[in-house]
Amino acid sequence: MGIVVQKYGGSSVADAAGIKRVAQRIVNTKKAGHQVVVVVSAMGDTTDELIDLANEVSPLPPARELDMLLTAGERISMAVLAMAIHDLGHEARSFTGSQAGVITDAAHGKAKIIDVTPGRIEAAIGEGAIAIVAGFQGVSQTTKDITTLGRGGSDTTAVALAVALKADVCEIYSDVDGIFTADPRIEPRARKVPRISYEETLEMAAQGAKILHLRCVEYARRYDMPIHVRSSFSDKEGTWVVKAEDVVQEGSMEAAIITGVAHDRSQAKITVVGVPDKPGEAAAIFRAVAEAQINIDMIVQNVSAAATSLTDISFTLPAGEGQTAMTALSRLQESVGFEALLYDDSVGKVSIVGAGMSSSPGISARFFEALSEAGVNIEMISTSEIRVSVVVAETQVQAAVNAAHAAFDLGSDEIEAVVYGGTGR
Amino acid sequence: MGIVVQKYGGSSVADAAGIKRVAQRIVNTKKAGHQVVVVVSAMGDTTDELIDLANEVSPLPPARELDMLLTAGERISMAVLAMAIHDLGHEARSFTGSQAGVITDAAHGKAKIIDVTPGRIEAAIGEGAIAIVAGFQGVSQTTKDITTLGRGGSDTTAVALAVALKADVCEIYSDVDGIFTADPRIEPRARKVPRISYEETLEMAAQGAKILHLRCVEYARRYDMPIHVRSSFSDKEGTWVVKAEDVVQEGSMEAAIITGVAHDRSQAKITVVGVPDKPGEAAAIFRAVAEAQINIDMIVQNVSAAATSLTDISFTLPAGEGQTAMTALSRLQESVGFEALLYDDSVGKVSIVGAGMSSSPGISARFFEALSEAGVNIEMISTSEIRVSVVVAETQVQAAVNAAHAAFDLGSDEIEAVVYGGTGR
Numbered sequence: 001m002g003i004v005v006q007k008y009g010g011s012s013v014a015d016a017a018g019i020k021r022v023a024q025r026i027v028n029t030k031k032a033g034h035q036v037v038v039v040v041s042a043m044g045d046t047t048d049e050l051i052d053l054a055n056e057v058s059p060l061p062p063a064r065e066l067d068m069l070l071t072a073g074e075r076i077s078m079a080v081l082a083m084a085i086h087d088l089g090h091e092a093r094s095f096t097g098s099q100a101g102v103i104t105d106a107a108h109g110k111a112k113i114i115d116v117t118p119g120r121i122e123a124a125i126g127e128g129a130i131a132i133v134a135g136f137q138g139v140s141q142t143t144k145d146i147t148t149l150g151r152g153g154s155d156t157t158a159v160a161l162a163v164a165l166k167a168d169v170c171e172i173y174s175d176v177d178g179i180f181t182a183d184p185r186i187e188p189r190a191r192k193v194p195r196i197s198y199e200e201t202l203e204m205a206a207q208g209a210k211i212l213h214l215r216c217v218e219y220a221r222r223y224d225m226p227i228h229v230r231s232s233f234s235d236k237e238g239t240w241v242v243k244a245e246d247v248v249q250e251g252s253m254e255a256a257i258i259t260g261v262a263h264d265r266s267q268a269k270i271t272v273v274g275v276p277d278k279p280g281e282a283a284a285i286f287r288a289v290a291e292a293q294i295n296i297d298m299i300v301q302n303v304s305a306a307a308t309s310l311t312d313i314s315f316t317l318p319a320g321e322g323q324t325a326m327t328a329l330s331r332l333q334e335s336v337g338f339e340a341l342l343y344d345d346s347v348g349k350v351s352i353v354g355a356g357m358s359s360s361p362g363i364s365a366r367f368f369e370a371l372s373e374a375g376v377n378i379e380m381i382s383t384s385e386i387r388v389s390v391v392v393a394e395t396q397v398q399a400a401v402n403a404a405h406a407a408f409d410l411g412s413d414e415i416e417a418v419v420y421g422g423t424g425r
Numbered sequence: 426m427g428i429v430v431q432k433y434g435g436s437s438v439a440d441a442a443g444i445k446r447v448a449q450r451i452v453n454t455k456k457a458g459h460q461v462v463v464v465v466s467a468m469g470d471t472t473d474e475l476i477d478l479a480n481e482v483s484p485l486p487p488a489r490e491l492d493m494l495l496t497a498g499e500r501i502s503m504a505v506l507a508m509a510i511h512d513l514g515h516e517a518r519s520f521t522g523s524q525a526g527v528i529t530d531a532a533h534g535k536a537k538i539i540d541v542t543p544g545r546i547e548a549a550i551g552e553g554a555i556a557i558v559a560g561f562q563g564v565s566q567t568t569k570d571i572t573t574l575g576r577g578g579s580d581t582t583a584v585a586l587a588v589a590l591k592a593d594v595c596e597i598y599s600d601v602d603g604i605f606t607a608d609p610r611i612e613p614r615a616r617k618v619p620r621i622s623y624e625e626t627l628e629m630a631a632q633g634a635k636i637l638h639l640r641c642v643e644y645a646r647r648y649d650m651p652i653h654v655r656s657s658f659s660d661k662e663g664t665w666v667v668k669a670e671d672v673v674q675e676g677s678m679e680a681a682i683i684t685g686v687a688h689d690r691s692q693a694k695i696t697v698v699g700v701p702d703k704p705g706e707a708a709a710i711f712r713a714v715a716e717a718q719i720n721i722d723m724i725v726q727n728v729s730a731a732a733t734s735l736t737d738i739s740f741t742l743p744a745g746e747g748q749t750a751m752t753a754l755s756r757l758q759e760s761v762g763f764e765a766l767l768y769d770d771s772v773g774k775v776s777i778v779g780a781g782m783s784s785s786p787g788i789s790a791r792f793f794e795a796l797s798e799a800g801v802n803i804e805m806i807s808t809s810e811i812r813v814s815v816v817v818a819e820t821q822v823q824a825a826v827n828a829a830h831a832a833f834d835l836g837s838d839e840i841e842a843v844v845y846g847g848t849g850r
Contacts, residue, residue, distance in 0.1 A: 016481035023482075050501065056441035057448075057509040065511070068519050069504035072497040076475065079494035084482040086490070094493050099569070120569070144524070144545070 002168035003125065004029055007039040007135065007158035009174045012232040013077050014044035022173075022232055023084035026130060030090060035125040037165060039135045039158040040081055042073025063108035067137075067148045071096070074134035074154075082132045091129040095120060097137035097146075101164075102157060104138035104147045111138055111147035113156065113219075116164035133161060152213025159216045163223040170225055172212060173232040178239035179204070179211045181410040182261040186398045189411030193259060194237070197244040200259045200353050203387045207351035208264025217241065244355055257363065258354035258408040261401050265348045265394055267297060268319040269379070272329065274310045274339025282313060284336050285329065292328040294321045297349075298382040298391065310339070314380060316391060319345045347379065348397035351389035352404050358385050370407035376400045427593035428550065429454055432464040432560065432583035434599045437657040438502050439469035447598075447657060448509035451555060455515060460550040462590060464560045464583040465506055467498025488533030492562075492573045496521070499559035499579075507557045516554040520545060522562035522571075526589075527582060529563035529572045536563055536572035538581065538644075541589035558586060577638025584641045588648040595650055597637065598657040603664035604629070604636045606835040607686040611823045614836030618684060619662070622669040625684045625778050628812045632776035633689025642666065669780055682788065683779035683833040686826050690773045690819055692722060693744040694804070697754065699735045699764025707738060709761050710754065717753040719746045722774075723807040723816065735764070739805060741816060744770045772804065773822035776814040777829050783810050795832035801825045 006026065013019050030036045050069050054061045061069075078094040085092035101117035124131040135154025138147050149156055155172055162170035177192055179201065184190040196204075198221035205214050212229060220227050220241065230238025275281050282301065289296060299315040317325055322345060329341055357363050367388055371378060376399055380391035392400050405411055431451065438444050455461045475494050479486045486494075503519040510517035526542035549556040560579025563572050574581055580597055587595035602617055604626065609615040621629075623646035630639050637654060645652050645666065655663025700706050707726065714721060724740040742750055747768060754766055782788050792813055796803060801824055805816035817825050830836055 016478065019482055053441065053501070053505055054508055057444055057505055058512040061508040062511045065504045065507040065517075065519055068507075069501060072500040072504075075497040075500065076478070076494060079490045079497075080478055080482055082490040082493070083479055083486040086487045087483040092490075094490055 002034060003037060003162075003165050004034040004169055004171060005037045005039065005158050005162040005165065005167045006171045006173060007154055008041065008081075008232055009154065010041040010044050010046070010077075011175045012173055013040060013081065016080075019043075019077070019081050019084050020087075023081060023088055025232065026081075026085060026092075027088045027090050030130055034168075037121055037125060037131045037133060037161060037167070038081070039133050039154055039161060040074060040077050041135050041154045042070075043077045043080075046073040046076065064145055067108045068146050070148055071134065071137045071146050074136055078132045078134050082130075085130055085132075092132055093124045093129050094132040094134070095124075096134050097157065098139035100131075100133045100161065102133075102138035102160065103141050104149065106140040106143050106145065106147065108145070108147055110150035111140070113138060113149070113160050114141055116160050118161060118164050121161070121165065133157065152215045155213050155216035156219055159219045159223075159225055159227065162225050163219070167225070169228050170220065171228045171230060172216075173230055175231060175233060176211070176229075177231045177234065177236060178229050179209070179241070180260065182401050182405050183209070183263065186263070187261070187401050187405050187411075189405065191411060193239050195240045195242060195247045196259055197247045197355055198241060199244060199386060200247075200355055201241050203351070203353040203384065204260055204262045207262035207353065207387065207389060208266070208349060209260070209262040212241070247355070257356035257360045258352050258410065260353055261404045261408075261410065262351045262353060263348060263397050263401050264351075265397060266319055267316045267347055267349050267391070268322040268343065268345035269314055269316050269347045269391060270322070270325060270329070271312055271314040271342040271344075272338050272340075273312050273342060274308075275313055276337050277309045277311045281336055281338075284332060285313060285338075288328045288332050289315075289317075289325055292321075292324050294325045294328070298380050298389065300380045316347070316349065316380065346394045347391050348394045348400075349389055349391050350397060350400040350404065351387055352408065353387045354408075355386050357387070364388050366407055367404060370403040371400055374399045374403035376403065427459060428462060428587075428590050429459040429594055429596060430462045430464065430583050430587040430590065430592045431596045432579055432598060433466065433657055434579065434597075435466040435469050435471070435502075436600045437598055438465060438506060441505075444468075444502070444506050444509050448506060448513055450657065451506075451510060451517075452513045452515050455555055459593075462546055462550060462556045462558060462586060462592070463506070464558050464579055464586060465499060465502050466560050466579045467495075468502045468505075471498040471501065489570055492533045493571050495573055496559065496562045496571050499561055503557045503559050507555075510555055510557075517557055518549050518554050519557040519559070520549075521559050522582065523564035525556075525558045525586065527563035527585065528566050529574065531565040531568050531570065531572065533570070533572055535575035536565070538563060538574070538585050539566055541585050543586060543589050546586070546590065558582065577640045580638050580641035581644055584644045584648075584650055584652065587650050588644070592650070594653050595645065596653045596655060597641075598655055600656060600658060601636070601654075602656045602659065602661060603654050604634070604666070605685065607826050607830050608634070608688065611688070612686070612826050612830050612836075614830065616836060618664050620665045620667060620672045621684055622672045622780055623666060624669060624811060625672075625780055626666050628776070628778040628809065629685055629687045632687035632778065632812065632814060633691070633774060634685070634687040637666070672780070682781035682785045683777050683835065685778055685835065686829045686833075687776045687778060688773060688822050688826050689776075690822060691744055692741045692772060692774055692816070693747040693768065693770035694739055694741050694772045694816060695747070695750060695754070696737055696739040696767040696769075697763050697765075698737050698767060699733075700738055701762050702734045702736045706761055706763075709757060710738060710763075713753045713757050714740075714742075714750055717746075717749050719750045719753070723805050723814065725805045741772070741774065741805065771819045772816050773819045773825075774814055774816050775822060775825040775829065776812055777833065778812045779833075780811050782812070789813050791832055792829060795828040796825055799824045799828035801828065
């Protein structure tokens, strides 16, 4: 009898009806002979409502108190979920992050898990109860204060608990059926991927696919914990995220060349025009951006025009950080001596990801040809071992995704009906 | 520099504006040179809303999970209050009941405080911070589960913390200015009492005055912790609840004969008619009621009518328990052989309370004469050393209160403008 850890996001437990539905699913898993540990997010919009309340009394609430406040959200959902399970005739006990042994550092709002000591969870499931654990939260090892894990926190809680409990699998439930070859909202022929490697999932997520948070996939990869991504609204198999060897064993003895197409509309592009082409100039620019805590994604430096000895440097960054970056760079104009700054947030990034890419030459060429045939203009390019990304005009993102999807035969013949959305926190 | 413990009820922190107002009051206390520990209830109707949510998924939610759920209420109010204090430039740290060291037994929903170990609170105020503590909640010594203290829980938390911290005073804030000689809503001449003994307060509360919960007054009496009952909406002195000797020292060297008039409309009266007047019959009746977990208040047995050897037994009980008691007694009709059961929930109880009563003969007579002159018919009478209570028709409660208030010269010449309400949980 193995242990199954299930994580349900806020959209799955948005109201009493959702909670009852999830409770029935949990009971079914228990009846199937598993020991069940459930990690739950706050109900629906609870977190946003609590943040609004905080902002009513303080424009910049202290992080310790914000964590104390936000953790009330999971406290509510987990207790009500435990009640709903009781109502179905099964014993369930809810535990806060602290009670579940989720030990973190003291970085409020973005705490890192240091250790997981789930003694009370083991005791509860050992006595035949279903354990319900608050996601997203822990307790600081040093200060004993309540902490939250930040974005992707509940997914990370689930994987960390699954690892600590030596679970068979960590099931991550949302309102999406699994991981798709592309976002079904813009690619109607998108197909659910049955198995995908940790590495490919990381690339897909990093390139904008709203599937799993990077952090929980990294945690799962480090400890080789299989993740089953599935919908809480159906009983269909979802997508298994496993180590690369296990993807290969499945099916045709070879990994798919391309697993999926990811896109990201949240980026902006900054171009520094007319930078003197001498050592140290680019370094000064990126040091300024780094000091402003901006996360840069892709960087392209044009070949210097010999006549002028000037060059252009372009990079992409999250659009939300554009203003800060522009301000930081403007201060450098005189010392670096560049001519102008250009800002463009009407860009998008489209990426193809696949573990088989490294052993299949010509992938980039086929990708670029497909884009060209679709009339898509490439503004920037970057690659990794298992990924090729391009920056295009935002208006051309959909055409680029469709072209890439078709070029690598990713589509299914039937169009699957899916609801596609975020994964909660 | 002494420690002041302040408790704010749900009506004082019902919204962001209320929380900011309370934060300012707390900061003022801190600026006056005190170390401040604040106990706070859940905001406004939060607790009722959480109970409604629980009932949406389960008609009879398990007590452990209900406690987990309800404690989210104070978690929200205390964190937001701490933020509001930060916003005024002072450091505040919030603590759950568990973090504050409120150790209880494992009786969920009505846990009793076993110990208070406020090491983290002492550390926080020692470092100059204001400590905010969640009222109403604790942690079980044996199971380590989260518990709630039941009715009056936040007041009890405040007094228990004040005792453990050796505070100078425990201030209990609500929307009422203090303890009055009668309910100002039905006695416009009611006067705020400046000082009252623990014992008188207990009698007033037990007889229906909605001032402080019995439990917190008993705790304060046991450890001689002065309570200052006051309004969070004004800066006026409220009522000091202190030991009897300290009431006497104040003013005229003698305790007032009558301190106040309490009334209670929540009672019902059951009369068992035609009980055979032989040993064991009354015992059988009251054993049945006790086994149904009914709390009986007053009991009157009429003198047996010699011709029939039958007697009538009347008692009062909370109206909410009337149905249960009637059902339990009906089952006894054959074995005991009584003639009929009468139920009357149109009754009220009016009580005069005063520590000076025991040394002043004729108090009962003056009370009964006043009622008689006001045309009030007495249905039942009971007395204690510092109290005389009568049961009257509910329609005559107001007339009885007014008559008693006038007969013992309790009124002030000016009518105070007060808002009178409950004290929250």
